[in-house]
Amino acid sequence: MIPKEVLEIADGIKTMRIRGASLIAKSAAQALRIAAERYSGDASGFKPYITKVANLLLQTRPTAVSLPNAVYYVLNRTLSSSVSEARETAIRSSDEFIRMVDESHRRIMEYGSKLIQDEYVVFTHCHSTAVVDIILQAFREGKRVEVINTETRPLFQGRITLREIAKNGVKVTHVPDSAVRHFIKNANIVIVGADTITSDGYLVNKVGTSHLALAAWEAGIPFYSAAEFIKFSPASLEGGEVVIEFRSASEVLDIYPGGLADELRRLGVEVLNPAFDFTPPELITAFITNLGIIPPQLSVLIIKEMFGFSAGRIQLTVLEELV
Amino acid sequence: MIPKEVLEIADGIKTMRIRGASLIAKSAAQALRIAAERYSGDASGFKPYITKVANLLLQTRPTAVSLPNAVYYVLNRTLSSSVSEARETAIRSSDEFIRMVDESHRRIMEYGSKLIQDEYVVFTHCHSTAVVDIILQAFREGKRVEVINTETRPLFQGRITLREIAKNGVKVTHVPDSAVRHFIKNANIVIVGADTITSDGYLVNKVGTSHLALAAWEAGIPFYSAAEFIKFSPASLEGGEVVIEFRSASEVLDIYPGGLADELRRLGVEVLNPAFDFTPPELITAFITNLGIIPPQLSVLIIKEMFGFSAGRIQLTVLEELV
Amino acid sequence: MIPKEVLEIADGIKTMRIRGASLIAKSAAQALRIAAERYSGDASGFKPYITKVANLLLQTRPTAVSLPNAVYYVLNRTLSSSVSEARETAIRSSDEFIRMVDESHRRIMEYGSKLIQDEYVVFTHCHSTAVVDIILQAFREGKRVEVINTETRPLFQGRITLREIAKNGVKVTHVPDSAVRHFIKNANIVIVGADTITSDGYLVNKVGTSHLALAAWEAGIPFYSAAEFIKFSPASLEGGEVVIEFRSASEVLDIYPGGLADELRRLGVEVLNPAFDFTPPELITAFITNLGIIPPQLSVLIIKEMFGFSAGRIQLTVLEELV
Amino acid sequence: MIPKEVLEIADGIKTMRIRGASLIAKSAAQALRIAAERYSGDASGFKPYITKVANLLLQTRPTAVSLPNAVYYVLNRTLSSSVSEARETAIRSSDEFIRMVDESHRRIMEYGSKLIQDEYVVFTHCHSTAVVDIILQAFREGKRVEVINTETRPLFQGRITLREIAKNGVKVTHVPDSAVRHFIKNANIVIVGADTITSDGYLVNKVGTSHLALAAWEAGIPFYSAAEFIKFSPASLEGGEVVIEFRSASEVLDIYPGGLADELRRLGVEVLNPAFDFTPPELITAFITNLGIIPPQLSVLIIKEMFGFSAGRIQLTVLEELV
């Protein structure tokens, strides 16, 4: 029997009540911890039981990268321990994982803020808690920092960033997405978040990120991505493809005058709305990670240090075969 | 006495009732023609008279490039002709200029459509009559052409392009500005319009154009700008700077929910909204002009052939000194 | 009645008895001269007559660029002269054209040889009379010059170059096409011929030329193309597309052992064999022309100086409309 | 006394009866295993004995990289174990090495096939078993895959690839080497094999590979090399140079008509025929290895994980000093 709290967490992830890569990852680890603690069967049944819980969690949001990273982190350690220690291992590695996520966030904030010098102008795109925290940390350290941020059409997440930073007293200049190349010369540094990072150093992030990276590269402005270890994809090491989500045309059309939107639909105009794009490693100065500031080509090292070389292999396997 | 029709044209340009680079240029030439025809003074007074009319026209919209190109085209020829032929020259060169603008449009449509091969996907940005006509011409010639176009925030002029093309039965895919780099790989060719072109081959056009050019260059897609001769700036040949117009923050904020817009204004957030940006010649494959498909470095040749080397010099002079 | 010698020349071009860009161009001009000289009708009939001859010549090899350049050079001048002078103009401009082709060859040989310094190694591809003459001229001037040349699969035209140069005592190193990038570092300069040159500075030449240009660019070796004015395409100025000829698969397969070639054909393997490829202007240092050493962006200037801006326009028109 | 089977294997490698990097490596490991199993002397004599066998094997083909990788893999482990365990270690590590080579091949096939999406066109050069297997694996998974491959002058190994793929029902287009840049735009991905890979990420492979990489880079097509761990050179980590083999001019001339070949030889024309060339890391997207898809800069990591940092040091040492 799977405990009720575990089912609630799974449901929270599925319905997006629990959202944000870190929170999802920590909640999943927490669910595994609870499941282990509440287990009252005999030792030999524990591994099949925890595998079932893992499966349940994995099916809630199959495309996010932080969720399987959490689940496999705990599962690998648990399945490879002896029968008598499996339950203890599950509990301990859940705790360890959660601690690492929190520490990772603190370190990234600390390392990232060192990259911002006094009187720097930081350019960012979309909304990333890590980036907001880096900027505010630099500001709290007394640096005179300014920010340029984009609207980030179609969902205008740039407005969240804008408000969070501005209300702390940091000067922000807000520009349309199409003006990125025009204003990039005013910036000293670009820092964005990260959705997923592949083993060959590609950054998958909010659509428009690759624009900003290309313009920064052309202008000679360093481009950083703040990337917790849970964003790195072990599966990509084995050729696992990252699929770009295409969202509803309505997100684009909803702000169009009604008559026009209707006419466009009637004319059969296709409105495409990809959520993410790929930024190649040659446009990225470095990732800001919990292990330090590393060039994009070293993504594999993060995967190896945090998950082990075989993590991707396991992720691409049918779970039941592992027990 | 300046004829009433001339004053009406000047007023029309000033109040933007008359708009679009071609129409402004042709109307200004027409105004000079009318002024010359109606002139009834003696021959020696004609040159000061027509200079005064030219001055009147120039002051209506000082920043557009097609207006002074029209005025100086007629004025140079008139002032350098003999006293007795000056009036005739003014009439004849006005007619000639208007004919050339029309012919220029036809030729660009014709040359540009040849660049579009069967089954080509054309990427465009903002709204340009020349580009729309090029695409529809290729379509009428039986080529299966598709179009990708951007929203073009903040004024959404991409919607005009979208409607004009879609209602003629051409398939259009509409994407947010931030998705340009993501979709550029689906295109075979980029064609945009032109606001102003400088002597060293820079294209000044709707903000976001330089983005599109940079992404096309990275992806190896040819990038063309359809540019009537009236868009080339003789003044730039002599170092005359092209100033980018910054438009009202309201154009950006007007679609934001009221509470947020108010809060942002209260927080003193700066919203910048440049109308244009610069695309450097190394990102441009060629301009489509009335003299043919030419590389951007040959802008000077267009200026020389259409206006003469000294046109810029005269444009930067106080008019009265010329008589 | 079209004179018999004219018909013979037309036939010679058609059946490729007359071949090579220069010879075709000069023969066509010669044919027009003969046609004009033999004309015995009244003055008013001359223009339709010569237009008919022009048409005949143009249809012999529709894709070569030197042929229409010759025909239109003479035709434009003839049609725009007065009725009474048309015949004389046709004769004079034929002579002028032939003289210019010869002089063009001499000048290119002279200018090109100056680019070769003592102890230079010249890399070339395929076979070009102009390039062979440039190299031999430099050799005759006492420079110690060496040559690297490619096989130029599938027709092995590199062997012709190899023999022509080697038998004059110049040291030649012969390499497979796939070894170009390996040996480019041993060269000081690349010189190739030209088939056609477009108004935006693209070089159309024997397939493999763009390879050599790309490798030379990467290695920092200057890349020149020896280009008589008859190779520049006025039609391209107006968007006229240059179509790449695909030749028979047999040219590739003929040297394969019989059993294998048969098996491949049975398996339905497609063997593609394009005759030419495009080299973009950014990979070309300069063209060696009769007007001097010019950067590729100045192709338009050659077209303008040698043929006039409207030459392309006329080439793309139905001839009969011109009379 | 060295066992007869060991001598036969050594002879097989030397006379190229045993060929192909994997087979050579596995045979060498097998020879060491046999030598260890048959050893009947006392424990203290084992290390000198196995060193002697290693030396014998190394001298059979001094330039291949997979042979020393096999020998040193076994030897390092054996020499660093205690006297009493040395023989067991030799047997065990030989088995381990052979298993790893086989597993490496399976993993590369599996990871590589994931890089091929449905309807992809794969461009390849020369002949590589790994590449053929990757393509056929993708095809078996139901993807509609097409292939473009080169002749690969002068030995035409492209024909082997062509036949192996075509006879499995995959559509192949076959092109001359000089047409690579012309056709690269038709491809979605390039995958080639690998002869040797250096510690700074250079790929040494069949001459023409660097061409293909350069053209792919220019066109924005990803370029992969399928590289078993036995292809990575530990010696290069310590500055050991990879020497390019130059093969006989006859390989080029043999298909020339007799008279011409003779004349060329008489004229003293030099025909150069390098077997390999260098592709620099900036032209390589990633290597497909048994540890996953890794950027070329991580070659050192493969060397470290599979052989240890000091492997190169030992390879460059006189063997006898090691005992």
Place this chain on the structure above:
Amino acid sequence: MIPKEVLEIADGIKTMRIRGASLIAKSAAQALRIAAERYSGDASGFKPYITKVANLLLQTRPTAVSLPNAVYYVLNRTLSSSVSEARETAIRSSDEFIRMVDESHRRIMEYGSKLIQDEYVVFTHCHSTAVVDIILQAFREGKRVEVINTETRPLFQGRITLREIAKNGVKVTHVPDSAVRHFIKNANIVIVGADTITSDGYLVNKVGTSHLALAAWEAGIPFYSAAEFIKFSPASLEGGEVVIEFRSASEVLDIYPGGLADELRRLGVEVLNPAFDFTPPELITAFITNLGIIPPQLSVLIIKEMFGFSAGRIQLTVLEELV
């Protein structure tokens, strides 16, 4: 008889009493004017006479480009006029040339100063009167301009620039040559002078110029060269090579402590000291010329407009053949 004043001018140029490209050019034209005015022979003797004078002048400093440009400007016009008008033509074209040089200087100062915006930092190298005048003109127009300049080892000509600018009250920062790349980011624009410009857009200027251009290009800073028309080389259009002067090792060694300089000489150390280097067109934004701001690829246009296409041809000819 050649007039005494003419001989004095020739001597002044030869002994470098008359120096600086403009002064040399104007003095040579002045000498030709005097020679023409003083001529008292009959009309038929004038052309041989003036050719002799021209020859005398050309031999004074064979490598400077402004001297032959002056001489041939006058000579071409004179020789191609009728016998009766030759003397008048020589006088008139001398005056015209001198006027053009002066006007050229004024225009370049005027156009160049427009490129400098308020609060701009200008980076320059070596010493150029045109650049100093451009900067001071911008300063006089009220712009707050600052300058970074190099020492320009070995002759430290940067000190001349430094003093001329600083004593007018403009802030100058002075840096060693090796620090160019470090400081380039602080500049908004680079402006240097020009020694010679070739037909394919290469700038020959003080050694170190190409460094500055390369660093500016990498950093995205525009790079201009102020270039009077007399610096453009018609001879280069025909392949005439520009030879770089190597100056005495003493210029480098003179500031070394005596013992060291002696020891180095004794050790046979070679000290190389080239006066100029080549900057390729792709590193140059534009030339500032009397005809306007033009991209480097348009050098040919300046040559054509100011001297005619055949100027180079004549320059490379033996003068006597021209009469």
Place this chain on the structure above:
Amino acid sequence: MIPKEVLEIADGIKTMRIRGASLIAKSAAQALRIAAERYSGDASGFKPYITKVANLLLQTRPTAVSLPNAVYYVLNRTLSSSVSEARETAIRSSDEFIRMVDESHRRIMEYGSKLIQDEYVVFTHCHSTAVVDIILQAFREGKRVEVINTETRPLFQGRITLREIAKNGVKVTHVPDSAVRHFIKNANIVIVGADTITSDGYLVNKVGTSHLALAAWEAGIPFYSAAEFIKFSPASLEGGEVVIEFRSASEVLDIYPGGLADELRRLGVEVLNPAFDFTPPELITAFITNLGIIPPQLSVLIIKEMFGFSAGRIQLTVLEELV
């Protein structure tokens, strides 16, 4: 009580009697060894005592990278050992560190010399013992090697290199800093030393190094930096900034004629004199390290292998907190 010899070493480092990265590092390790050996207190007091000594040493030259690398290498190991073993650990790890520095130097000399082939010309800048030893090693191995080196204004350290190499009989060509790009084409390889290397692969070295790297990259010449492991900065992994030292203007002005220097000072001219600059990883072929020839992106691996991931973290901490 801190032993007198330790205080003397600290003083020697502070007053720059002890200089050069290796010597400083080894002396600091030696000081820690002496301090440990002389310690006579009880075991529990050793860690605070050795921390105090470490602090003393660290304060002598806070900006050098090799000093803290030495101190932390010993300190980390000591503090993490048990109370009873701390003193032994300090002694052992000091010895180990010194041995590693010496071995590192030998290996770099050995690996680097393998990169120099017979008849190679090596370009270098400033003075680096490692580079001089690499060149002399290659020379001793019988390779015909030549050297080009720069003056290295303002302190002319190039003269030291020049003398050390020339007096061993190696041919050296000495050139001004501004002539680097002019002569780079004559070189086959560039090898420079290293002051500090950051975790993202940037090389901090004598100002002018980045010039040389940029020119080498443009010309396709490989660029190496000989870098002992003590030059790699663990602190940079965590965002620790490398600050460039600006030295006195006198170093530049001292060789200026007195009147001029005074005048410049009076005019308030600023003379900037940075000691180092940054060379980005994309301009660096590889580092020559004791672990082998590695691409710049693998700096992190050196830090990890030699110091551990957390070394930087500890370096940025207040020492007392560690006990």
